[in-house]
Each structure stands twice: as C-alpha cells, then as structure tokens.
Amino acid sequence: MVALIDFGDRIGKAAAQLRGRPMSDIRVFKARKIITMDRLRPVASHVAVRDGRILAVGNSECAAPWGDFVADDRLADAVLMPGLVEGHAHLMAGAMWQFTYVGYHDRIDPEGKTWAGIDTAEAMIARLKSDAPQSNEKIFGWGFDPIFLSSERLNRSHLDQVSTDRPVAVLFSNFHLMCVNSVALEMAGYDAQTPLEGVVKGPDGTPTGELQEMAAMFPVLRRMGIDFRTLSQSADAIENYGKIAVRAGVTTMTDLYSMLEDEDIALMLRLTGAEDYPLRIVQALGASGAPAQVADKALALRERSSDKLRLGAVKLMTDGSIQGWTARVRWPGYIGGQPNGIWNMAPDEIFALTREMQHRGVQMHIHVNGDEAAEVSLDALEAAARAHPWPGARHVLQHCQMMDRALFERAAELGVACNIFANHLWYFGDQHAALTIGPDRAERMDAVRTAIDTGVMVAVHSDAPVTPLAPLFTAWCAVNRQTMGGNVLGPEECISVPEALELITLGAARSLRLDHEIGSIEPGKRADFAVLGSDPSTIGAAELKDVPVLGTVSGGRVHLL
Amino acid sequence: MSPVPLSVIGGYLGAGKTTLINQLLGLDHGLRLAILVNDFGAINIDAALLQSASEDTIELTNGCVCCTMSGDLFFTIGDLLDRRPRPDHILVEASGIANPAKIAAVSLAEKELRYAGIITVIDGLNVERQLADPRISEQVKDQFRSADLIAVSKTSREKVASLLKGEGVAPCVSTSDIAAVTGVIFGNSLLSLDPAPGTQPHPAYVQWSEPAPQALSKDDLDARLSSIPPGLLRLKALLPNTAGGYWEIHVVGAQIDLRKLEDVQSPGVVAIGLRDTLSSAKLRAWWMGP
Incomplete structure (x- = not known):
C-alpha cells in the first residue's frame, strides 16, 4: 500500500493519474495530536476520511487496509478534536452582525475582526458614527449592557450626537430594552403625551429615548424596517x-x-x-x-x-x-x-x-x-x-x-x-x-x-x-x-x-x-473536527479558554481561518 | 389615516376566550375585523364566508381576517396594519397565561393603533382553584386586574363578582351578554346591534347618548374627563371644539384617548355604564353639567 503525498489536490490527482489508477477517495489527515473522545483510542495521530465520514483512526497506516489513500498534511501542526457541538444557540447570532456591535466585551465578528468592548458613552457614539452604513438610512447598535456603562444612563442626547437627521437605535444585550435618538422618537410619534410607561419619560416629562419592552420598541423598529421575525x-x-x-x-x-x-x-x-x-x-x-x-x-x-x-x-x-x-x-x-x-x-x-x-x-x-x-x-x-x-x-x-x-x-x-x-x-x-x-x-x-x-x-x-x-x-x-x-x-x-x-x-x-x-472521532461517524492551535487537554484548566481555534473540518472538508 | 382600534381578549386556559371570539365573529357588525388567535382549529368559520386560507391566515368574504401569530405578536399586528384595506378593528386573543395589558400596551405606543379595551374571560367554575394555586395565581390576577370588562363564563356573573369584590376590578358581565362586550370594545350603541341568536340582552347596563353635543373647550373637556363617574364602561364622543375643528374621545376603562380632528361625519356622544352604579340620568348630568 502506497501513500500519495498530497501537495494540494492537483498534484495528488496528477500523481494518481500518472500511476494509471483512479484517484483515491480516502484522505488521511495527519495531526500533532488527535483527541478522539473515544475511550477505546483516546489519542491518535491520523484520521482517515472517506465520503465525509471517518474511516479509520490511528497512525499513518490506519487507512492501509482500505487501499490507496491521499495523505493530507495541512493539519499536521494542529490538534484535532471532534467538531464542537453547541446545543443551545440562535441564528440571531449570525443576523446581528449586519448591525454595529456596542457591547462591553470584546467580540469577534464572522469575518474575524475583533470589535473592542465599549465602556463609555463617548466610545459608543464614536463607534456608531464610524460604523454607520453609508447607503442605509438607519444606524443600529446591538449588545449594549447598561450595567457596564460608567457614565450617566444612556439617553437620546447621547444618540443625537451620532446623528440628528437619521434614526439611531441601540438594542440592549437582553433584547428587552432599546435607546433611540430624537429622530427615531419623532418617527414613532413619541412625545410627552405618549401614555405608555415603557416609553420612559424624564423629569421634564419628555421621552428620554429609553424604550422598555417590545410594545414600546416595536413602533420604532417597524419604522426602521427591522423585523425580528425575518432577521x-x-x-x-x-x-x-x-x-x-x-x-x-x-x-x-x-x-x-x-x-x-x-x-x-x-x-x-x-x-x-x-x-x-x-x-x-x-x-x-x-x-x-x-x-x-x-x-x-x-x-x-x-x-x-x-x-x-x-x-x-x-x-x-x-x-x-x-x-x-x-x-x-x-x-x-x-x-x-x-x-x-x-x-x-x-x-x-x-x-x-x-x-x-x-x-x-x-x-x-x-x-x-x-x-x-x-x-x-x-x-x-x-x-x-x-x-x-x-x-x-x-x-x-x-x-x-x-x-x-x-x-x-x-x-x-x-x-x-x-x-x-x-x-x-x-x-x-x-x-x-x-x-x-x-x-x-x-x-x-x-x-x-x-x-x-x-x-x-x-x-x-x-x-x-x-x-x-x-x-x-x-x-x-x-x-x-x-x-x-x-x-x-x-x-x-x-x-x-x-x-x-x-x-x-x-x-x-x-x-x-x-x-x-x-x-x-471514531470510525463511522461524520468527519467533523475542531482544528486547534494547542492541546486543550494539557494546556491547563485556567488557559482552556485561550486555546486558539484554527478552523474546522466539516464532512471531511477543511475550513481554515 | 385614522388609528385602528385594538382590543384584547384575555383569560386563563379554557376560560372561553374562543367561544367569545366566535360570538363576536357571528355578529352582524359590518366591521372588517382582524382577529389574531392562538389556534385556528377552534374558530368557527362559516364555510360560505371562506375566501382563502393559508397556513397562518384565513380571509373571509365579509372582509374579516383571522390569523395565527407567526413568531412575534407585535410584528404580526404590524402586518395587519400594513394590509389594504386596513382592518376596522383588531382583536387579539391573548394566550392562556399572558397578561393582556402587555399586549394592549402596543396600542398605547403605536400611533396607528388606538386602545380599545381588554376583556378578560373568567371561568366561574375554576377561578377559585386557579386563585388558590400559588404557581399561577398572580398571573391570573394580573389578567383580571388589567381588564376593562370581565366576562364570566360557566357560572353566574354574581358569583364571580362577589368573589372578586375588594380586588378593585372591572365590572363583571356574563359572556352571553355580548352587547356589553361590543359596547366596550367597539364603542357602538347597544341598540345598534342585534343580540346574537340564542342570547338575551342583559339588563345590567345603561346607556346614554347625545346626537348633537355642544362644542367644548379643552378646559371643559378636561373637567369632564377628570370626573368620570364610577361604573362608566365606555364613552365615545365626536364633538365640536370651541377653538375650531372637532374632538374625538374614547374612554375605555382607565384609558382616555383624546385627538383633534378637522372634520367628522356624524358627531355624537355615547356612554355605557353599569346599571347598579349608574343611570342614564347620572351620565347625562355628568356630561351636560349642572
């Protein structure tokens, strides 16, 4: 049994053709370490994949009994784990990135950009201004948590500093509260006479910009063209x-x-x-x-x-x-x-x-x-x-x-x-x-x-x-x-x-x-792996959160960042 | 565009909300109702009236439409406001544990809506058990505390009225007393509606109306609205403003909606109250002044 060294698919294919036989459909990934979560073979160095599923787990020869294979060294320096499984999340996590993140904690967007946490109203105003979409009428921030804002409670005067001619809204991280600017208040027709308590009024009787619960938020969201159902x-x-x-x-x-x-x-x-x-x-x-x-x-x-x-x-x-x-x-x-x-x-x-x-x-x-x-x-x-x-x-x-x-x-x-x-x-x-x-x-x-x-x-x-x-x-x-x-x-x-x-x-x-x-990671299962930059099983309890994620393998297909 | 009135039918599971909605659907009120329900299955749709039906919307030939909530209640209400022609009235069936006030709140915020009452249906047979269950009693109480009218099913209204005495709640009528319900939510004259077949008008309420009301100033109006007599269920008034134009006033329970209009079709004042607290003479005296 001969392993084809893969220098990228094209060379592998060419090599296979040169030998006059069909390209092998078995790919053997080499890794620094594979943590299988399978008690029968907790650790391995190679995993063989065919048809998007795990064919064999072990050393470089693990796929040998199955015939020719392609050796894939792209993950050779990485630690592999079974693809991680998130049992409770919401698609909204993908949707929110069309808006401007203004939360307290650093957060990484889908493209890999880190958005530094916001802890002052000034920083929020600057972020909303600089990230405001050119073509789009509205300016919308999300992820805000008032507990962490050191200055006075967020109100319309802060958001009026972002814009006085476009509606500006900041959705709180709990999704139950929102703060908006004067333009947005006006769009909804909110004023001192608005009877709903959720449209919070200041000492002078006029709306502060804070809107509590959906009944108060909805009229603004509706006029900003934001529909939580379709988001x-x-x-x-x-x-x-x-x-x-x-x-x-x-x-x-x-x-x-x-x-x-x-x-x-x-x-x-x-x-x-x-x-x-x-x-x-x-x-x-x-x-x-x-x-x-x-x-x-x-x-x-x-x-x-x-x-x-x-x-x-x-x-x-x-x-x-x-x-x-x-x-x-x-x-x-x-x-x-x-x-x-x-x-x-x-x-x-x-x-x-x-x-x-x-x-x-x-x-x-x-x-x-x-x-x-x-x-x-x-x-x-x-x-x-x-x-x-x-x-x-x-x-x-x-x-x-x-x-x-x-x-x-x-x-x-x-x-x-x-x-x-x-x-x-x-x-x-x-x-x-x-x-x-x-x-x-x-x-x-x-x-x-x-x-x-x-x-x-x-x-x-x-x-x-x-x-x-x-x-x-x-x-x-x-x-x-x-x-x-x-x-x-x-x-x-x-x-x-x-x-x-x-x-x-x-x-x-x-x-x-x-x-x-x-x-x-065991034979028969889907070839889904987490590709990690260090070994979570040895890095130490305190550093577990710092294990770098390099990407994933999903159904045998490699997705590196 | 004038705001669309929104009413909420609340009440615990099995109280009879759907039965009440079916009664309202069966009336010849001539309104294009839009009704948001929890479950189509229990709604009586006359097959002859059926125009179209999809997974979450049923349209009737008389202009009424029934929808189930898709995802979010408020955005579904937004869909109804975007319909053309707009519905004449939106009726929301609250889910079994929901606080109807939290739903009706949207009509106090959204300019295109007008608050048009909360009717809480109470199952007279089971309400005592519900109030004795610490897991749900507070939410059941919230349901009738926020009501502008309590409609009692399965037992006499007197039984529930005495049970809730001291809770400071809205008046109780029987669910069969549909004219009281329509009086509160639609604000129309009690006499303009034929009672639904098989029901009898209840003598528990009184009505006073004035087809040609005198012009009032803002101060005159405020004086009346700050001295609303106890027992008033509903007031609807279209009358001249001494400063020009007209006033449109809706009083539903504790909610007062006051707007200025350029012109109105037919001025008038209609007030509905409870017979045991009010008489038409008292209503008249309140409005017309000494």
Missing part, C-alpha cells in the same frame, strides 16, 4: 452562522426556537446544502398554539431533514430569565423581594404540550431557568412518561440554572438530558450573588458537577448571541466557575478539563440525539 431568516444570517461556527471550532449547532415557515426551510436547505457550508444546524420549532398542531408541524418538518439541516424537534418556553427576575423560582424567591417570575406558558400548557409531544414522538427542548420551572417541567415529563412510555425520548431541559441534586436525580431517572448555561457563571455570576438569588444559591447555580454525578446526560452552552459562541470558553466556565469579578462561585461544582471537553462534544451530541453520528 434570522436571511441568507446573510445563515452564512454568518456558518462563519462564526468555524471560528469557534463548531461543526454542529442548534437554532432553538424558530417559526420555520415553508420559505425559511427552502432557503435553509439550499444554503446549508452547499458542499462548502461548514455547519450542521439543528432546528427546534417554537411550540405555541394547539399541541396537536405543533406535533403535526414538527413531524412534517422532520421529513424534510437533510444531513446539514436537522428538523423535527420543538422548543418550549416556560419561564423568563433570572437576571430579569422573570424566572420562576422556588422558595425563598428573589433576595430583593421581587415577585416570582412569569410563565410564558402556564403549567397546564406545559403538561398538555409535553404529553402530546411524548405521545407523538417529538423531542422537546424545554427552557427552564428557575428551579420552579424545572420542577414543573419534570412533573410534566414524568406524567407524560407514565401515559406514553418512550424510553429513548431524550427530551432536554435547557439552561437548568437552579437545578439542585434532587432535580438532576429526577432528570436522570427520566432519561431527560440537561443542557446547562455555564457561561452565566462568568457573565452574570456576581449579579446573581448580589442581586437575584443571593450568594447561597448563586454558588449552587449551573451545577455541572452535581449533574454529572447523578448520571444525567449533560451539556453546556452559550445561548449565543446572549453570550458569545465559544464552546472552549463555555468549558472553561464549567471547569473554573470564575466570575467576571474574579470570584470562584461554588468551587465544589467545578469539573475537570476532560469532563468539560466531553460536554462540548459527546455531551451536546447526546442531547441532540446525534451521538451516533457526531461528538467523537
């Missing part, structure tokens, strides 16, 4: 989603909560179906309305799945968010005495939907931030499991931020996977201790250690664009539990690096019921 369903958003995935080493990513109209599906099938589209997208249909109709639609969608677009799951929104005091929490509630949060779906509806989905064989992703929401959802899952046994259902609780050992035990018993929002520890951990649920429960938040110990199927996630897509950072959060303020929140809940690496590969793959296809 994510554009070719640009889908292409950008692929690009940010490559930058994060991700080859399979969810889009959890979409309305998935016919034209959306057609567009997504076309774009993701392109050979060089680097990402497998797993969609979840937003479950609203009559349970039977939701199931009908999910099952019809499932039939339209392709390799790179997986359809058929649904997403249930049960409660709100902890930092917005809208999560449903159990006793003793919020430390500031805020009223308990808000159900987006009544417990009775959670029961009805859960029962129907279980009956019809539709996998559910159930948003549960507060522990009461997790408890009610587990009650509903248990009732559904009694009525319609389905051992392999593998429904997923998403976020699971306040689940304790007893709740995880129940999830394990029911075969329910838990995808934990580990990034919250760093981004919001200090606030949770100080402002939402207090230090005791903050230390117990996002309890990945406990979840693993109870035997539940665990994954961790970013909820991009809520926090940036970067599974290695998410893994770092679960390992270190460090907050932005430098505290370690509940050291007993820390996990090891190998455990964390499993969560962002096989763990997330299990939650998507795709672990037979992805999540590890």
Whole structure:
C-alpha cells in the first residue's frame, strides 16, 4: 500500500493519474495530536476520511487496509478534536452582525475582526458614527449592557450626537430594552403625551429615548424596517452562522426556537446544502398554539431533514430569565423581594404540550431557568412518561440554572438530558450573588458537577448571541466557575478539563440525539473536527479558554481561518 | 389615516376566550375585523364566508381576517396594519397565561393603533382553584386586574363578582351578554346591534347618548374627563371644539384617548355604564353639567 503525498489536490490527482489508477477517495489527515473522545483510542495521530465520514483512526497506516489513500498534511501542526457541538444557540447570532456591535466585551465578528468592548458613552457614539452604513438610512447598535456603562444612563442626547437627521437605535444585550435618538422618537410619534410607561419619560416629562419592552420598541423598529421575525431568516444570517461556527471550532449547532415557515426551510436547505457550508444546524420549532398542531408541524418538518439541516424537534418556553427576575423560582424567591417570575406558558400548557409531544414522538427542548420551572417541567415529563412510555425520548431541559441534586436525580431517572448555561457563571455570576438569588444559591447555580454525578446526560452552552459562541470558553466556565469579578462561585461544582471537553462534544451530541453520528472521532461517524492551535487537554484548566481555534473540518472538508 | 382600534381578549386556559371570539365573529357588525388567535382549529368559520386560507391566515368574504401569530405578536399586528384595506378593528386573543395589558400596551405606543379595551374571560367554575394555586395565581390576577370588562363564563356573573369584590376590578358581565362586550370594545350603541341568536340582552347596563353635543373647550373637556363617574364602561364622543375643528374621545376603562380632528361625519356622544352604579340620568348630568 502506497501513500500519495498530497501537495494540494492537483498534484495528488496528477500523481494518481500518472500511476494509471483512479484517484483515491480516502484522505488521511495527519495531526500533532488527535483527541478522539473515544475511550477505546483516546489519542491518535491520523484520521482517515472517506465520503465525509471517518474511516479509520490511528497512525499513518490506519487507512492501509482500505487501499490507496491521499495523505493530507495541512493539519499536521494542529490538534484535532471532534467538531464542537453547541446545543443551545440562535441564528440571531449570525443576523446581528449586519448591525454595529456596542457591547462591553470584546467580540469577534464572522469575518474575524475583533470589535473592542465599549465602556463609555463617548466610545459608543464614536463607534456608531464610524460604523454607520453609508447607503442605509438607519444606524443600529446591538449588545449594549447598561450595567457596564460608567457614565450617566444612556439617553437620546447621547444618540443625537451620532446623528440628528437619521434614526439611531441601540438594542440592549437582553433584547428587552432599546435607546433611540430624537429622530427615531419623532418617527414613532413619541412625545410627552405618549401614555405608555415603557416609553420612559424624564423629569421634564419628555421621552428620554429609553424604550422598555417590545410594545414600546416595536413602533420604532417597524419604522426602521427591522423585523425580528425575518432577521434570522436571511441568507446573510445563515452564512454568518456558518462563519462564526468555524471560528469557534463548531461543526454542529442548534437554532432553538424558530417559526420555520415553508420559505425559511427552502432557503435553509439550499444554503446549508452547499458542499462548502461548514455547519450542521439543528432546528427546534417554537411550540405555541394547539399541541396537536405543533406535533403535526414538527413531524412534517422532520421529513424534510437533510444531513446539514436537522428538523423535527420543538422548543418550549416556560419561564423568563433570572437576571430579569422573570424566572420562576422556588422558595425563598428573589433576595430583593421581587415577585416570582412569569410563565410564558402556564403549567397546564406545559403538561398538555409535553404529553402530546411524548405521545407523538417529538423531542422537546424545554427552557427552564428557575428551579420552579424545572420542577414543573419534570412533573410534566414524568406524567407524560407514565401515559406514553418512550424510553429513548431524550427530551432536554435547557439552561437548568437552579437545578439542585434532587432535580438532576429526577432528570436522570427520566432519561431527560440537561443542557446547562455555564457561561452565566462568568457573565452574570456576581449579579446573581448580589442581586437575584443571593450568594447561597448563586454558588449552587449551573451545577455541572452535581449533574454529572447523578448520571444525567449533560451539556453546556452559550445561548449565543446572549453570550458569545465559544464552546472552549463555555468549558472553561464549567471547569473554573470564575466570575467576571474574579470570584470562584461554588468551587465544589467545578469539573475537570476532560469532563468539560466531553460536554462540548459527546455531551451536546447526546442531547441532540446525534451521538451516533457526531461528538467523537471514531470510525463511522461524520468527519467533523475542531482544528486547534494547542492541546486543550494539557494546556491547563485556567488557559482552556485561550486555546486558539484554527478552523474546522466539516464532512471531511477543511475550513481554515 | 385614522388609528385602528385594538382590543384584547384575555383569560386563563379554557376560560372561553374562543367561544367569545366566535360570538363576536357571528355578529352582524359590518366591521372588517382582524382577529389574531392562538389556534385556528377552534374558530368557527362559516364555510360560505371562506375566501382563502393559508397556513397562518384565513380571509373571509365579509372582509374579516383571522390569523395565527407567526413568531412575534407585535410584528404580526404590524402586518395587519400594513394590509389594504386596513382592518376596522383588531382583536387579539391573548394566550392562556399572558397578561393582556402587555399586549394592549402596543396600542398605547403605536400611533396607528388606538386602545380599545381588554376583556378578560373568567371561568366561574375554576377561578377559585386557579386563585388558590400559588404557581399561577398572580398571573391570573394580573389578567383580571388589567381588564376593562370581565366576562364570566360557566357560572353566574354574581358569583364571580362577589368573589372578586375588594380586588378593585372591572365590572363583571356574563359572556352571553355580548352587547356589553361590543359596547366596550367597539364603542357602538347597544341598540345598534342585534343580540346574537340564542342570547338575551342583559339588563345590567345603561346607556346614554347625545346626537348633537355642544362644542367644548379643552378646559371643559378636561373637567369632564377628570370626573368620570364610577361604573362608566365606555364613552365615545365626536364633538365640536370651541377653538375650531372637532374632538374625538374614547374612554375605555382607565384609558382616555383624546385627538383633534378637522372634520367628522356624524358627531355624537355615547356612554355605557353599569346599571347598579349608574343611570342614564347620572351620565347625562355628568356630561351636560349642572
């Protein structure tokens, strides 16, 4: 058996032709190290790929039994891992980059440009001015978080400094608030007489520019031509989603909560179906309305799945968010005495939907931030499991931020996977201790250690664009539990690096019921790899987030940055 | 273009929101209604009226349209505002746990909309159980606290009215008392509507109207609007402004919408109130002054 040395495809092909035999369809990638996440062969130096799938794993001769192969040295200096899997993100993460990023944290756009974090109103004004589109009427910023702005509360006078003849709007990172300039206020007809409280008025009675909640934001968004429903369903958003995935080493990513109209599906099938589209997208249909109709639609969608677009799951929104005091929490509630949060779906509806989905064989992703929401959802899952046994259902609780050992035990018993929002520890951990649920429960938040110990199927996630897509950072959060303020929140809940690496590969793959296809580098699985610049298993727990991502291999096709 | 009135039908799961919507659809009100519902399946569409149907929109030959929410409620309302011809009235069925005030809020912000009432349907048989369930009681209370009119289904309105006594909530009528509902949301005269077949007009309310109202100044108007008598469900007024032009006033519950108009088709004042608190004489005395 002879290995053809590949100096690029053309030479390889020529060499094959010279030998008078067909070009081999087997490609053997050499790497500095391959971390397989497969216990039978945890580490390898080569992986052989055919037809977009893994043929063999081992040394340079691993493909030899299969005949001629092409040796590919492009990744020889890199460390390979299974393509990382993001089990909770939103296509919106690709869509937002058409607007100007004005968040506090540095963020990298799909093209690889780093946008420095903004911490003063002056810097925001300058950014919005310099990045203002020439041709486009509106100026729109996103990702702003007032907690981090050192100067006075953002108001229209700041944004009037950006423009006095074009509408300017800055959407807050929580997507619930927005600040706009005077032109935008005028477009919507907002003035001192506007009765809605969400159109915030200053001491002089006139609108400050701050708009709270969608009812107040919508009239401005509408006049600026921004429709949240279609934002994510554009070719640009889908292409950008692929690009940010490559930058994060991700080859399979969810889009959890979409309305998935016919034209959306057609567009997504076309774009993701392109050979060089680097990402497998797993969609979840937003479950609203009559349970039977939701199931009908999910099952019809499932039939339209392709390799790179997986359809058929649904997403249930049960409660709100902890930092917005809208999560449903159990006793003793919020430390500031805020009223308990808000159900987006009544417990009775959670029961009805859960029962129907279980009956019809539709996998559910159930948003549960507060522990009461997790408890009610587990009650509903248990009732559904009694009525319609389905051992392999593998429904997923998403976020699971306040689940304790007893709740995880129940999830394990029911075969329910838990995808934990580990990034919250760093981004919001200090606030949770100080402002939402207090230090005791903050230390117990996002309890990945406990979840693993109870035997539940665990994954961790970013909820991009809520926090940036970067599974290695998410893994770092679960390992270190460090907050932005430098505290370690509940050291007993820390996990090891190998455990964390499993969560962002096989763990997330299990939650998507795709672990037979992805999540590890072993024969038969998809040839999806993360291409890394250093070895996450040896770099050390504190540096895990700093492992450089060089690109991905998706279905055997190399995408280097 | 005059603003499109928007009303919200709220109430917990199973309260009877859809039944009420079906009643409203069945009335001969002559309006091009646009109705946003959670679920088409439960809506009675007369096959003879069906013009076209797609995944999320049903159009009727009488100009009414039924839609389900696609993605975001407010943007779906935006779609309705972009329809030509525009609907005469938008009716939103809130989902089972939603606070109808958060939906109606859009009509207080969007200039092309006008607040036209929140009707909360209460299931008289189950409301006590719902209020006793700590998981949902606050959100159920929010639903009727924000109502301009409470429509009671399955039991007598008196039972629910006494149960909610002290909560400071809107008046209760029976869901079969459709004229009270239409009075609040459409603001039309109670007499102009034939009761739906099989229902009986309820004597719980009174009406006063003045077809040729006198001209009022802004001060005159403010004096009246700051002393609205308790028990007023709805007021609709088109009357001359002493400074020229006309006033258009809508009072729905606690919401007052006051606009200036150049010209109006037919001036008049119509006020609807509860018989146990108001009489047409009291309404008249309030408006006409001593």
